[in-house]
Amino acid sequence: MSDMKKVTIDIPTEDYELIELKGNNLPAICLVNKSLVGFKHQDIFPWFCTLTLDLKDLDAKDMPTQTEKEVVNAFFNKLDAQLKKDHNALFVARVTWNKTQQLVWRLHDPVLADDFIQSIIESEDHPRAFDYAINNDPQWTKSNWLLDPLK
Numbered sequence: 001m002s003d004m005k006k007v008t009i010d011i012p013t014e015d016y017e018l019i020e021l022k023g024n025n026l027p028a029i030c031l032v033n034k035s036l037v038g039f040k041h042q043d044i045f046p047w048f049c050t051l052t053l054d055l056k057d058l059d060a061k062d063m064p065t066q067t068e069k070e071v072v073n074a075f076f077n078k079l080d081a082q083l084k085k086d087h088n089a090l091f092v093a094r095v096t097w098n099k100t101q102q103l104v105w106r107l108h109d110p111v112l113a114d115d116f117i118q119s120i121i122e123s124e125d126h127p128r129a130f131d132y133a134i135n136n137d138p139q140w141t142k143s144n145w146l147l148d149p150l151k
Helices: 066-083 110-123 141-150
Strands: 016-023 026-033 047-054 089-097 100-107 130-136
Touching: 026 141, 047 066, 047 110, 047 141, 066 089, 066 100, 066 110, 089 141, 100 110, 100 141, 110 130
Parallel strands: none
Antiparallel strands: 016 026, 026 089, 047 100, 047 130, 089 100
């Protein structure tokens, strides 16, 4: 997106809140970046990116075992570092529920993120099957269900 203007903003230091919920009688664990509550520069990150991993090694409540956590955390760290390169993304949350883990970011330039995720798919450089979507969401409505409870 070469027509983007250059801006300078302070990226907030990530600060996490752990929220435990239930959905369909299954536990849900949400790790939410509470530093984005009230973030003043939402217009700079108008794109919503979600990547949902299919978990394999699960306990009796369909939550990941310690071994599975290690596998998906290593993959998350790789994704997160690349997506946030050059301040292109803000990490919003990680939601673990019902045999899945959903990873959520806000993006500045969706093309950079899409190209990177496509390269992972093409090289088969991912430990678990996943789906992803990148949607224009300038009002952050797709992120609000995660951030609003922390207000």
